[in-house]
Amino acid sequence: MWFDFLNTGDSEGQPRDEVAHYGRLQDWVNAIASTTSLSEVDAQRVGIWGTSLGGRDVLVVAGIERRLKAVVSQTPLIRWTAAAGARMAGYGDDMRRYQQDLAADRESRALGKEPAYVTFLGNYHGQITLQSYQPTALVDVTPLMELISPTPLLFILAEEDYLPGQRDAFAAANEPKSMVTISGNHFSPYTISKQNAIEATRE
Known part of the structure:
Protein backbone atom coordinates (compact mmCIF):
# COMPACT_ATOMS: atom_id res chain seq x y z
CA MET A 1 0.00 0.00 0.00
CA TRP A 2 1.21 3.52 -0.73
CA PHE A 3 -0.10 6.95 0.14
CA ASP A 4 0.78 10.59 -0.46
CA PHE A 5 1.71 12.67 2.58
CA LEU A 6 -0.29 15.71 3.64
CA ASN A 7 0.22 18.64 1.22
CA THR A 8 1.62 16.41 -1.55
CA GLY A 9 0.41 14.37 -4.51
CA ASP A 10 -3.25 13.39 -4.28
CA SER A 11 -3.52 14.31 -0.58
CA GLU A 12 -5.09 17.55 0.56
CA GLY A 13 -3.42 20.31 2.55
CA GLN A 14 -1.85 23.72 2.08
CA PRO A 15 0.66 24.97 1.21
CA ARG A 16 1.30 22.51 -1.55
CA ASP A 17 4.58 20.59 -1.64
CA GLU A 18 5.46 21.33 1.97
CA VAL A 19 6.87 18.68 4.30
CA ALA A 20 4.43 18.71 7.23
CA HIS A 21 6.75 17.01 9.73
CA TYR A 22 4.19 16.17 12.41
CA GLY A 23 1.45 15.64 9.86
CA ARG A 24 3.57 12.96 8.20
CA LEU A 25 3.67 10.97 11.44
CA GLN A 26 -0.11 11.12 11.72
CA ASP A 27 -0.36 10.09 8.07
CA TRP A 28 1.70 6.98 8.87
CA VAL A 29 -0.50 6.05 11.84
CA ASN A 30 -3.65 6.57 9.75
CA ALA A 31 -2.23 4.49 6.91
CA ILE A 32 -1.41 1.64 9.28
CA ALA A 33 -4.91 1.76 10.78
CA SER A 34 -6.45 1.75 7.31
CA THR A 35 -4.26 -1.08 6.08
CA THR A 36 -4.83 -3.37 9.06
CA SER A 37 -8.59 -2.89 8.72
CA LEU A 38 -8.65 -4.41 5.23
CA SER A 39 -9.96 -7.97 5.05
CA GLU A 40 -7.39 -8.93 2.41
CA VAL A 41 -4.46 -7.81 4.59
CA ASP A 42 -2.85 -10.04 7.21
CA ALA A 43 -2.61 -7.63 10.13
CA GLN A 44 0.13 -9.80 11.63
CA ARG A 45 2.46 -9.09 8.70
CA VAL A 46 2.37 -5.30 8.37
CA GLY A 47 5.68 -3.42 8.21
CA ILE A 48 6.83 0.04 7.14
CA TRP A 49 9.77 1.34 5.12
CA GLY A 50 11.09 4.88 4.79
CA THR A 51 14.13 6.58 3.30
CA SER A 52 15.97 9.78 4.29
CA LEU A 53 13.39 11.96 6.06
CA GLY A 54 10.97 9.08 5.67
CA GLY A 55 13.61 6.91 7.32
CA ARG A 56 13.35 9.15 10.36
CA ASP A 57 9.55 9.09 10.24
CA VAL A 58 9.31 5.30 10.35
CA LEU A 59 11.65 5.14 13.36
CA VAL A 60 9.42 7.50 15.32
CA VAL A 61 6.25 5.70 14.23
CA ALA A 62 7.68 2.27 15.07
CA GLY A 63 8.35 3.49 18.59
CA ILE A 64 4.69 4.30 19.21
CA GLU A 65 2.82 1.91 16.88
CA ARG A 66 2.69 -1.64 18.27
CA ARG A 67 0.72 -3.08 15.33
CA LEU A 68 3.89 -3.12 13.23
CA LYS A 69 5.77 -6.37 12.72
CA ALA A 70 8.86 -4.87 11.03
CA VAL A 71 10.45 -1.52 10.24
CA VAL A 72 13.09 -0.69 7.61
CA SER A 73 14.89 2.65 7.81
CA GLN A 74 17.09 3.57 4.84
CA THR A 75 19.75 6.31 5.10
CA PRO A 76 17.66 8.02 7.81
CA LEU A 77 17.89 11.62 8.86
CA ILE A 78 18.57 11.23 12.58
CA ARG A 79 19.59 14.72 13.71
CA TRP A 80 17.61 17.51 12.06
CA THR A 81 19.95 20.36 12.92
CA THR A 136 11.43 20.84 14.42
CA ALA A 137 11.14 19.68 18.02
CA LEU A 138 12.23 16.24 16.78
CA VAL A 139 15.80 17.48 16.49
CA ASP A 140 17.31 14.09 17.37
CA VAL A 141 15.36 10.81 17.30
CA THR A 142 18.17 8.81 18.96
CA PRO A 143 16.49 8.87 22.42
CA LEU A 144 13.40 7.26 20.84
CA MET A 145 15.27 4.30 19.36
CA GLU A 146 14.90 2.08 22.41
CA LEU A 147 11.11 2.31 22.08
CA ILE A 148 11.09 0.36 18.79
CA SER A 149 11.87 -3.04 20.34
CA PRO A 150 10.43 -5.70 20.20
CA THR A 151 9.58 -4.72 16.60
CA PRO A 152 12.40 -6.04 14.34
CA LEU A 153 14.46 -3.18 12.91
CA LEU A 154 16.59 -3.08 9.74
CA PHE A 155 18.92 -0.18 8.98
CA ILE A 156 20.20 0.37 5.41
CA LEU A 157 23.13 2.79 5.45
CA ALA A 158 25.39 4.27 2.79
CA GLU A 159 29.08 4.22 3.69
CA GLU A 160 29.66 7.83 2.63
CA ASP A 161 26.39 9.35 3.86
CA TYR A 162 26.97 12.87 5.19
CA LEU A 163 24.04 12.83 7.63
CA PRO A 164 25.22 12.49 11.23
CA GLY A 165 24.09 10.14 13.98
CA GLN A 166 22.94 7.12 12.00
CA ARG A 167 25.23 4.54 13.62
CA ASP A 168 24.71 6.06 17.06
CA ALA A 169 20.97 5.67 16.59
CA PHE A 170 21.38 2.07 15.50
CA ALA A 171 23.53 1.37 18.55
CA ALA A 172 20.85 2.89 20.79
CA ALA A 173 18.17 0.52 19.47
CA ASN A 174 17.47 -2.71 21.31
CA GLU A 175 17.32 -6.13 19.68
CA PRO A 176 16.12 -7.49 17.35
CA LYS A 177 17.99 -5.32 14.86
CA SER A 178 20.29 -5.67 11.86
CA MET A 179 22.20 -3.39 9.51
CA VAL A 180 23.02 -3.50 5.81
CA THR A 181 25.61 -1.14 4.32
CA ILE A 182 25.94 -0.15 0.69
CA SER A 183 28.64 1.81 -1.09
CA GLY A 184 28.11 5.44 -2.01
CA ASN A 185 26.49 8.51 -0.48
CA HIS A 186 23.08 9.51 0.82
CA PHE A 187 21.49 9.40 -2.62
CA SER A 188 23.16 6.21 -3.83
CA PRO A 189 20.26 3.91 -2.81
CA TYR A 190 18.24 5.56 -5.59
CA THR A 191 20.92 5.13 -8.23
CA ILE A 192 23.00 2.01 -7.45
CA SER A 193 22.70 -0.97 -9.74
CA LYS A 194 20.82 -4.11 -8.78
CA GLN A 195 24.12 -6.00 -8.64
CA ASN A 196 25.55 -3.54 -6.12
CA ALA A 197 22.44 -3.96 -4.02
CA ILE A 198 22.86 -7.73 -4.06
CA GLU A 199 26.48 -7.34 -2.96
CA ALA A 200 25.58 -5.11 0.01
CA THR A 201 27.40 -6.27 3.11
CA ARG A 202 25.69 -7.24 6.34
CA GLU A 203 27.14 -6.12 9.67
Whole structure:
Protein backbone atom coordinates (compact mmCIF):
# COMPACT_ATOMS: atom_id res chain seq x y z
CA MET A 1 0.00 0.00 0.00
CA TRP A 2 1.21 3.52 -0.73
CA PHE A 3 -0.10 6.95 0.14
CA ASP A 4 0.78 10.59 -0.46
CA PHE A 5 1.71 12.67 2.58
CA LEU A 6 -0.29 15.71 3.64
CA ASN A 7 0.22 18.64 1.22
CA THR A 8 1.62 16.41 -1.55
CA GLY A 9 0.41 14.37 -4.51
CA ASP A 10 -3.25 13.39 -4.28
CA SER A 11 -3.52 14.31 -0.58
CA GLU A 12 -5.09 17.55 0.56
CA GLY A 13 -3.42 20.31 2.55
CA GLN A 14 -1.85 23.72 2.08
CA PRO A 15 0.66 24.97 1.21
CA ARG A 16 1.30 22.51 -1.55
CA ASP A 17 4.58 20.59 -1.64
CA GLU A 18 5.46 21.33 1.97
CA VAL A 19 6.87 18.68 4.30
CA ALA A 20 4.43 18.71 7.23
CA HIS A 21 6.75 17.01 9.73
CA TYR A 22 4.19 16.17 12.41
CA GLY A 23 1.45 15.64 9.86
CA ARG A 24 3.57 12.96 8.20
CA LEU A 25 3.67 10.97 11.44
CA GLN A 26 -0.11 11.12 11.72
CA ASP A 27 -0.36 10.09 8.07
CA TRP A 28 1.70 6.98 8.87
CA VAL A 29 -0.50 6.05 11.84
CA ASN A 30 -3.65 6.57 9.75
CA ALA A 31 -2.23 4.49 6.91
CA ILE A 32 -1.41 1.64 9.28
CA ALA A 33 -4.91 1.76 10.78
CA SER A 34 -6.45 1.75 7.31
CA THR A 35 -4.26 -1.08 6.08
CA THR A 36 -4.83 -3.37 9.06
CA SER A 37 -8.59 -2.89 8.72
CA LEU A 38 -8.65 -4.41 5.23
CA SER A 39 -9.96 -7.97 5.05
CA GLU A 40 -7.39 -8.93 2.41
CA VAL A 41 -4.46 -7.81 4.59
CA ASP A 42 -2.85 -10.04 7.21
CA ALA A 43 -2.61 -7.63 10.13
CA GLN A 44 0.13 -9.80 11.63
CA ARG A 45 2.46 -9.09 8.70
CA VAL A 46 2.37 -5.30 8.37
CA GLY A 47 5.68 -3.42 8.21
CA ILE A 48 6.83 0.04 7.14
CA TRP A 49 9.77 1.34 5.12
CA GLY A 50 11.09 4.88 4.79
CA THR A 51 14.13 6.58 3.30
CA SER A 52 15.97 9.78 4.29
CA LEU A 53 13.39 11.96 6.06
CA GLY A 54 10.97 9.08 5.67
CA GLY A 55 13.61 6.91 7.32
CA ARG A 56 13.35 9.15 10.36
CA ASP A 57 9.55 9.09 10.24
CA VAL A 58 9.31 5.30 10.35
CA LEU A 59 11.65 5.14 13.36
CA VAL A 60 9.42 7.50 15.32
CA VAL A 61 6.25 5.70 14.23
CA ALA A 62 7.68 2.27 15.07
CA GLY A 63 8.35 3.49 18.59
CA ILE A 64 4.69 4.30 19.21
CA GLU A 65 2.82 1.91 16.88
CA ARG A 66 2.69 -1.64 18.27
CA ARG A 67 0.72 -3.08 15.33
CA LEU A 68 3.89 -3.12 13.23
CA LYS A 69 5.77 -6.37 12.72
CA ALA A 70 8.86 -4.87 11.03
CA VAL A 71 10.45 -1.52 10.24
CA VAL A 72 13.09 -0.69 7.61
CA SER A 73 14.89 2.65 7.81
CA GLN A 74 17.09 3.57 4.84
CA THR A 75 19.75 6.31 5.10
CA PRO A 76 17.66 8.02 7.81
CA LEU A 77 17.89 11.62 8.86
CA ILE A 78 18.57 11.23 12.58
CA ARG A 79 19.59 14.72 13.71
CA TRP A 80 17.61 17.51 12.06
CA THR A 81 19.95 20.36 12.92
CA ALA A 82 19.99 23.77 11.32
CA ALA A 83 23.26 22.80 9.63
CA ALA A 84 21.69 19.66 8.16
CA GLY A 85 18.66 21.63 6.99
CA ALA A 86 20.84 24.26 5.33
CA ARG A 87 22.88 21.65 3.52
CA MET A 88 19.87 19.72 2.27
CA ALA A 89 18.21 22.96 1.13
CA GLY A 90 21.25 23.76 -1.01
CA TYR A 91 22.80 26.45 1.21
CA GLY A 92 25.93 24.47 2.00
CA ASP A 93 27.62 26.06 5.01
CA ASP A 94 26.05 29.48 4.46
CA MET A 95 24.03 29.47 7.68
CA ARG A 96 23.55 33.23 7.69
CA ARG A 97 21.76 33.29 4.32
CA TYR A 98 19.76 30.15 5.22
CA GLN A 99 18.43 31.62 8.46
CA GLN A 100 17.77 35.02 6.88
CA ASP A 101 15.78 33.41 4.06
CA LEU A 102 13.77 31.28 6.51
CA ALA A 103 12.89 34.36 8.57
CA ALA A 104 11.99 36.40 5.49
CA ASP A 105 9.79 33.58 4.19
CA ARG A 106 7.95 33.24 7.51
CA GLU A 107 7.24 36.98 7.51
CA SER A 108 6.10 36.89 3.89
CA ARG A 109 3.76 33.96 4.53
CA ALA A 110 2.31 35.69 7.60
CA LEU A 111 1.31 38.51 5.24
CA GLY A 112 -0.53 36.04 3.01
CA LYS A 113 2.07 35.79 0.27
CA GLU A 114 3.12 32.61 -1.51
CA PRO A 115 5.79 30.47 0.18
CA ALA A 116 9.36 30.30 -1.06
CA TYR A 117 10.27 27.04 -2.78
CA VAL A 118 13.46 25.03 -3.19
CA THR A 119 14.11 22.81 -6.20
CA PHE A 120 13.74 19.15 -5.21
CA LEU A 121 13.42 15.75 -6.83
CA GLY A 122 10.54 13.45 -5.97
CA ASN A 123 6.76 13.62 -5.73
CA TYR A 124 6.78 17.34 -5.01
CA HIS A 125 6.47 18.72 -8.56
CA GLY A 126 10.22 19.31 -8.51
CA GLN A 127 10.05 21.64 -5.51
CA ILE A 128 9.30 21.82 -1.81
CA THR A 129 8.83 24.84 0.41
CA LEU A 130 11.81 26.41 2.10
CA GLN A 131 10.07 25.97 5.47
CA SER A 132 10.21 22.21 4.92
CA TYR A 133 13.88 22.46 5.92
CA GLN A 134 13.18 24.24 9.20
CA PRO A 135 14.24 22.03 12.16
CA THR A 136 11.43 20.84 14.42
CA ALA A 137 11.14 19.68 18.02
CA LEU A 138 12.23 16.24 16.78
CA VAL A 139 15.80 17.48 16.49
CA ASP A 140 17.31 14.09 17.37
CA VAL A 141 15.36 10.81 17.30
CA THR A 142 18.17 8.81 18.96
CA PRO A 143 16.49 8.87 22.42
CA LEU A 144 13.40 7.26 20.84
CA MET A 145 15.27 4.30 19.36
CA GLU A 146 14.90 2.08 22.41
CA LEU A 147 11.11 2.31 22.08
CA ILE A 148 11.09 0.36 18.79
CA SER A 149 11.87 -3.04 20.34
CA PRO A 150 10.43 -5.70 20.20
CA THR A 151 9.58 -4.72 16.60
CA PRO A 152 12.40 -6.04 14.34
CA LEU A 153 14.46 -3.18 12.91
CA LEU A 154 16.59 -3.08 9.74
CA PHE A 155 18.92 -0.18 8.98
CA ILE A 156 20.20 0.37 5.41
CA LEU A 157 23.13 2.79 5.45
CA ALA A 158 25.39 4.27 2.79
CA GLU A 159 29.08 4.22 3.69
CA GLU A 160 29.66 7.83 2.63
CA ASP A 161 26.39 9.35 3.86
CA TYR A 162 26.97 12.87 5.19
CA LEU A 163 24.04 12.83 7.63
CA PRO A 164 25.22 12.49 11.23
CA GLY A 165 24.09 10.14 13.98
CA GLN A 166 22.94 7.12 12.00
CA ARG A 167 25.23 4.54 13.62
CA ASP A 168 24.71 6.06 17.06
CA ALA A 169 20.97 5.67 16.59
CA PHE A 170 21.38 2.07 15.50
CA ALA A 171 23.53 1.37 18.55
CA ALA A 172 20.85 2.89 20.79
CA ALA A 173 18.17 0.52 19.47
CA ASN A 174 17.47 -2.71 21.31
CA GLU A 175 17.32 -6.13 19.68
CA PRO A 176 16.12 -7.49 17.35
CA LYS A 177 17.99 -5.32 14.86
CA SER A 178 20.29 -5.67 11.86
CA MET A 179 22.20 -3.39 9.51
CA VAL A 180 23.02 -3.50 5.81
CA THR A 181 25.61 -1.14 4.32
CA ILE A 182 25.94 -0.15 0.69
CA SER A 183 28.64 1.81 -1.09
CA GLY A 184 28.11 5.44 -2.01
CA ASN A 185 26.49 8.51 -0.48
CA HIS A 186 23.08 9.51 0.82
CA PHE A 187 21.49 9.40 -2.62
CA SER A 188 23.16 6.21 -3.83
CA PRO A 189 20.26 3.91 -2.81
CA TYR A 190 18.24 5.56 -5.59
CA THR A 191 20.92 5.13 -8.23
CA ILE A 192 23.00 2.01 -7.45
CA SER A 193 22.70 -0.97 -9.74
CA LYS A 194 20.82 -4.11 -8.78
CA GLN A 195 24.12 -6.00 -8.64
CA ASN A 196 25.55 -3.54 -6.12
CA ALA A 197 22.44 -3.96 -4.02
CA ILE A 198 22.86 -7.73 -4.06
CA GLU A 199 26.48 -7.34 -2.96
CA ALA A 200 25.58 -5.11 0.01
CA THR A 201 27.40 -6.27 3.11
CA ARG A 202 25.69 -7.24 6.34
CA GLU A 203 27.14 -6.12 9.67
